[in-house]
Amino acid sequence: MTQQVQFINGQWLAGEGLVFSSIDPAKNQQIWQGQAASEQQVDQAFRAARAAFDAWADLTFHQRADYIRAFGQQLNEHKEALALCIAEDTGKPLWETRTEVAAMIGKVDISIRAYQERTGEKENPMPQGRSVLRHKPHGVVAVFGPYNFPGHLPNGHIIPALLAGNTVVFKPSEMTPKVAEATVKLWQAAGLPAGVLNLLQGEVVTGKAIAAHPELDGLFFTGSSRTGHFLHQQFAGRPDKILALEMGGNNPLIVADVSDIDATVHDIIQSAFISSGQRCTCARRLYLPVGEVGDAILARLLEVTANIRVGLYDAAEQPFIGSMISNKVALGMLAVQDQLTELGARVLLPMRLLAADTGLLTPGILDCSAAQALPDEEHFGPLLKVFRYSDFDAAIAAANQTSFGLSAGLLSDNEALYHQFFRRIRAGIVNWNRPITGASSAAPFGGIGGSGNHRASAYYAADYCAYPVASVELARSELPVQLSPGLQF
Numbered sequence: 225m226t227q228q229v230q231f232i233n234g235q236w237l238a239g240e241g242l243v244f245s246s247i248d249p250a251k252n253q254q255i256w257q258g259q260a261a262s263e264q265q266v267d268q269a270f271r272a273a274r275a276a277f278d279a280w281a282d283l284t285f286h287q288r289a290d291y292i293r294a295f296g297q298q299l300n301e302h303k304e305a306l307a308l309c310i311a312e313d314t315g316k317p318l319w320e321t322r323t324e325v326a327a328m329i330g331k332v333d334i335s336i337r338a339y340q341e342r343t344g345e346k347e348n349p350m351p352q353g354r355s356v357l358r359h360k361p362h363g364v365v366a367v368f369g370p371y372n373f374p375g376h377l378p379n380g381h382i383i384p385a386l387l388a389g390n391t392v393v394f395k396p397s398e399m400t401p402k403v404a405e406a407t408v409k410l411w412q413a414a415g416l417p418a419g420v421l422n423l424l425q426g427e428v429v430t431g432k433a434i435a436a437h438p439e440l441d442g443l444f445f446t447g448s449s450r451t452g453h454f455l456h457q458q459f460a461g462r463p464d465k466i467l468a469l470e471m472g473g474n475n476p477l478i479v480a481d482v483s484d485i486d487a488t489v490h491d492i493i494q495s496a497f498i499s500s501g502q503r504c505t506c507a508r509r510l511y512l513p514v515g516e517v518g519d520a521i522l523a524r525l526l527e528v529t530a531n532i533r534v535g536l537y538d539a540a541e542q543p544f545i546g547s548m549i550s551n552k553v554a555l556g557m558l559a560v561q562d563q564l565t566e567l568g569a570r571v572l573l574p575m576r577l578l579a580a581d582t583g584l585l586t587p588g589i590l591d592c593s594a595a596q597a598l599p600d601e602e603h604f605g606p607l608l609k610v611f612r613y614s615d616f617d618a619a620i621a622a623a624n625q626t627s628f629g630l631s632a633g634l635l636s637d638n639e640a641l642y643h644q645f646f647r648r649i650r651a652g653i654v655n656w657n658r659p660i661t662g663a664s665s666a667a668p669f670g671g672i673g674g675s676g677n678h679r680a681s682a683y684y685a686a687d688y689c690a691y692p693v694a695s696v697e698l699a700r701s702e703l704p705v706q707l708s709p710g711l712q713f
């Protein structure tokens with residue numbers, strides 16, 4: 225098992241903190257073990273990142289982009305091994321982890337474009353001299369990653385951060401250390417200078433030590449709303465540190481006036497159950513009209529969902545969904561199902577654990593139309609809550625009854641309804657007749673309310689990775705042609 229799990233100043237070192245491990249949740253086998261970074265190692269990583277900063281920031285953008293492209297090449301060369309590694313750490317099926325690695329590769333060119341478009345250099349002539357807009361890196365930034373996309377989501381912060389000239393301290397989810405290690409080895413193989421990217425593995429204690437470190441200039445976080453809110457409080461009164469939060473959602477999907485029932489059901493399933501419901505964009509609440517069409521959609525949804533193949537990530541006949549991240553998390557979802565049932569939800573299709581001590585959970589559907597006092601929480605798993613409605617405006621109002629605001633969708637053949645929905649719905653991602661998962665890296669990605677702090681990621685990650693510097697410049701000092709009133713030379 226792995227021993228040297230911390231990457232500090234270009235060196236792999238054994239951790240000095242508590243031992244933790246990663247379990248393949250589909251096969252219930254330990255696949256990684258290591259010691260967390262100690263506080264002293266956190267400090268060492270910050271010192272290394274600070275020492276590397278000036279030289280890295282002084283490179284031209286094109287020089288930094290060459291390193292990033294070299295990393296992209298490494299990803300390409302090792303894509304199958306990385307896809308397997310993600311599958312082992314998370315339980316997600318290989319067909320899906322291959323798309324995750326493809327998204328990581330795609331991030332390279334998209335981020336180069338985004339940097340140039342959003343934060344590049346702009347110059348305008350002035351009567352005397354010129355005005356110039358440039359962008360500078362913040363300094364040493366930390367990236368905290370979640371477990372659901374352990375490659376793609378941290379990568380979506382790391383690449384733009386490095387391109388902009390920051391140096392990085394990366395703290396992956398403690399549930400997916402193996403993917404982080406494999407990814408950082410590819411950065412190392414790409415020849416990244418020592419100290420530019422440091423990996424600190426560990427649990428919450430390590431995260432806390434990083435977030436509190438005095439050398440930290442910024443923190444780019446993707447994870448749960450709970451942790452994000454905690455960090456936001458911690459950063460209160462620290463306007464000198466930039467904080468970008470990408471958090472969860474309690475995302476609604478409304479169906480109205482549809483003719484193709486199978487197409488509608490397909491979009492619902494892709495929205496609710498992909499990745500075992502472990503996407504921040506997944507639909508959690510489905511609003512179906514009362515009446516015949518709604519009944520037909522629900523019946524077909526139950527039928528197709530009951531037949532979704534759930535299984536091992538490496539099965540020859542690939543499942544649509546694999547294992548959840550852990551047995552504990554899967555059991556937590558079953559407890560949520562019980563809790564919602566006690567609040568009046570009717571189980572239409574129960575989630576079931578397929579094998580003891582695994583995260584192999586089948587998707588479930590609850591009718592919550594008559595439930596009372598449902599919590600406005602993100603239930604991060606394959607559980608869809610259905611609400612029947614009779615008035616479209618009321619459905620939009622109900623959809624907006626959440627403190628989150630990440631993604632939302634309308635499935636409808638009626639364009640006028642979409643315009644109405646778009647005007648009223650409160651979310652950062654609003655789709656029409658498409659699943660609400662699977663957001664493009666070429667667009668901004670983020671939510672409002674409890675889903676983020678208005679620092680959208682993906683294409684707009686460039687914005688939080690650099691700050692604008694406005695200059696007016698003249699090669700030598702000149703007396704103006706026209707002097708201000710009251711001045712004499």
Ligand SMILES: NC(=O)C1=CN([C@@H]2O[C@H](COP(=O)(O)OP(=O)(O)OC[C@H]3O[C@@H](n4cnc5c(N)ncnc54)[C@H](O)[C@@H]3O)[C@@H](O)[C@H]2O)C=CC1
Pocket residue numbers: 368369370371372373377395396397398426427428430431432435446447448449450451452454470471472473503504602604630675
């Ligand atoms: N909006 C978005 O872009 C996305 C949001 N997510 C959200 O992420 C969640 C799942 O990811 P998790 O790994 O469970 O999130 P998490 O919040 O438990 O952990 C994220 C990271 O923060 C660290 N951390 C946890 N508590 C901390 C503390 N008190 N101080 C400092 N660091 C701490 C963890 O060790 C981990 O590295 C879901 O809620 C999901 O909605 C996931 C992907 C994308």
Ligand SMILES: O=C(O)CCC(=O)N[C@@H](CCC(=O)O)C(=O)O
Pocket residue numbers: 372373377380502503504505506660661662663664665666669681682683
């Ligand atoms: O960051 C990007 O490049 C695009 C955002 C993205 O990939 N979103 C995914 C899910 C993210 C998550 O759940 O964690 C999606 O929309 O499916």
